[in-house]
Amino acid sequence: MCYYLTRRVEFEAAHYYRIPELSDEENYDLFGPMSNPNGHGHNYVLMVTVKGAATASDGMLINIKDLDGIIRKRVVAEYDHKSINLQHPAFIQDLYLQPTSENIAIQIWQSLIPHLQNAKLHLVHLYEESALSVEYYGEGQMVYLTKMYEFSASHRLHSIALTDEENKEIFGKCNNPYGHGHNYVLEVTVKGEVNPKTGMVADIDLLDQMIEKQVFSRFDHRHLNLDTVEFEKVNPTSENFVRVLWEIVEPHLKPVALHRLRLQETPKSYFDYYGN
Ligand SMILES: [Zn+2]
Numbered sequence: 001m002c003y004y005l006t007r008r009v010e011f012e013a014a015h016y017y018r019i020p021e022l023s024d025e026e027n028y029d030l031f032g033p034m035s036n037p038n039g040h041g042h043n044y045v046l047m048v049t050v051k052g053a054a055t056a057s058d059g060m061l062i063n064i065k066d067l068d069g070i071i072r073k074r075v076v077a078e079y080d081h082k083s084i085n086l087q088h089p090a091f092i093q094d095l096y097l098q099p100t101s102e103n104i105a106i107q108i109w110q111s112l113i114p115h116l117q118n119a120k121l122h123l124v125h126l127y128e129e130s131a132l133s134v135e136y137y138g139e140g141q142m143v144y145l146t147k148m149y150e151f152s153a154s155h156r157l158h159s160i161a162l163t164d165e166e167n168k169e170i171f172g173k174c175n176n177p178y179g180h181g182h183n184y185v186l187e188v189t190v191k192g193e194v195n196p197k198t199g200m201v202a203d204i205d206l207l208d209q210m211i212e213k214q215v216f217s218r219f220d221h222r223h224l225n226l227d228t229v230e231f232e233k234v235n236p237t238s239e240n241f242v243r244v245l246w247e248i249v250e251p252h253l254k255p256v257a258l259h260r261l262r263l264q265e266t267p268k269s270y271f272d273y274y275g276n
């Protein structure tokens with residue numbers, strides 16, 4: 001029997017991205033404001049997931065007190081209220097290792113793994129900000145990166161395959177002919193090997209620009225049924241919407257691989273789609 005336990009901790013740290021032999025200007029071209037050599041900082045949120053069987057004697061996968069002790073000593077003490085570039089041994093040693101969330105997550109994995117026995121490390125999930133996080137499962141250089149976006153749209157649930165009566169019956173108030181609306185939250189998860197030069201799996205600026213151009217320009221502040229060709233004949237349920245979003249977004253991400261889209265219509269539910 002396998003159990004998964006997730007523990008959340010926070011630390012505050014400064015960092016910057018720089019390739020030593022490049023000029024200030026070249027570093028700015030590559031990393032933007034993140035290249036400021038004086039550093040900037042984040043309130044990092046770290047979710048550590050361990051897995052394994054419960055021990056017969058105490059019925060626990062691991063004593064949370066012990067897990068906290070390991071995380072405190074091996075992670076928090078190394079990062080909290082410090083400059084990662086100037087004070088973390090791994091990043092001091094290798095000036096070409098950029099302290100991106102991707103590389104920090106891999107470092108955290110490597111710092112924790114020797115100290116966990118019965119409970120095996122399953123996932124290091126690191127948030128740099130609430131809308132941006134990376135997940136690392138110990139698979140070489142493979143990292144999953146998730147960015148969250150919000151947009152507003154109205155819609156009416158109505159299927160042309162059904163009669164007006166059937167639509168009213170099935171969709172209830174969501175079938176209101178005048179429409180209603182939501183703040184949609186779209187989480188885009190991409191996966192890939194960390195680029196050894198930039199320390200990233202994807203360029204966030206390019207991702208933002210693409211979502212702006214492909215998603216916001218189509219759907220933000222629109223009525224899905226009336227203003228978009230995608231839903232002229234398709235019922236704008238979350239299921240159909242997340243699939244349409246996948247079809248729009250996926251080709252524009254290449255060579256970065258889209259792993260998952262998560263669409264939240266209201267805070268009460270979300271839909272995950274992994275493509276066909
Ligand atoms: Zn930063």
Ligand SMILES: [Zn+2]
Binds near residue numbers: 155174181182265
């Ligand atoms: Zn709705």
